[in-house]
Amino acid sequence: MIYTVTSVEQDAKQYRRYHIYMNNDSEPMLSVHEDLLIRHRLFKGLELTESAISDIRAEDNQYKAYALAINYLGLRPRTSKEIERYLQRKEIEPEPIAYAIERLERERLIDDEDYAKRFAESRLRSGGKGRLLIKQELKMRGVDKHTADAASQELGREAEQAVADLAAAKKWRSMTGEIYDKRRKLAQFLLRRGFPMDVAMQAVKRASADQEAALDDEELGWLDN
Structure with a gap:
């Protein structure tokens, strides 16, 4: 089946998101970020197949997960597990979460090994904590056992x-x-x-x-x- 874009409306609360209406339906078939609106040229008169609509919806879910993760990272450095838990609380599906984490790691915006090393040094220096407690705290933040062990052992x-x-x-x-x-x-x-x-x-x-x-x-x- 072929769907035709008949109307595009900006979201009243999220000004960079747009609702895409198809075949004169009263409910939007898609809700996408402005970047995807432009990339796929989702303007009135565009024709899309069901498969294309599904692909755009999946891409938007990935984009949403990535954008949420970026905002979360803006507060302080995070581990990949902390990002995963945060996105789960936002009710993001597993596939977009995996995409967001993989992209953030590729862009070096999250790096568990570097995070663990810096965290251990900071907790020892300013927190007055020993390596055994630091290792435990790293694991609580989602750092895997091997990385937590290595970071704590590197403390002089x-x-x-x-x-x-x-x-x-x-x-x-x-x-x-x-x-x-x-x-x-x-x-x-x-x-x-x-x-x-x-x-x-x-x-x-x-x-x-x-x-x-x-x-x-x-x-x-x-x-x-």
């Missing part, structure tokens, strides 16, 4: 230790009680923040060193008496 040991030492020293100053109890609680605090056991214990040792030295001096003073 010295840099991670320095962050742990800083967090431990700050926490130690606010703690009260016996030194052994404080050391235990501080170690638990650092482990919860995702620092490996050896890094956490080294930070605890350094944070408590001054108080231990003071206690040693008190003991020596008592012996002198």
Whole structure:
């Protein structure tokens, strides 16, 4: 069957979308973005087959998914999984979602490996988190296990230790009680923040060193008496 465009109307709310009416029907057969309107010359008098209409509708769905993803990316960097989940919430079909993600990856607008690396460095530096918690957070954002592992492993040991030492020293100053109890609680605090056991214990040792030295001096003073 051949359909003829009999009317084209601009959407009242989305000014860059247009409704295409065929064969004098009262309901539009197509709703397309302005770019597709021009590309396919969807003006009054154009004749289209059912197959052509189906292809245009599929292309518009892909375009819609891509445009939504671009707007979502404008807020902050995203992983491919975050893009997928967002488009699903917008009730976009799987095929247009796959198209949008593939195109964004091809255009280097989303790159999970680069995202994971930058996220890990930022969380360590400004978030005060250790590699184990950072790895978990990456997975929650949809980064696959291999990429999350690689990004967390790339964090420098010295840099991670320095962050742990800083967090431990700050926490130690606010703690009260016996030194052994404080050391235990501080170690638990650092482990919860995702620092490996050896890094956490080294930070605890350094944070408590001054108080231990003071206690040693008190003991020596008592012996002198």
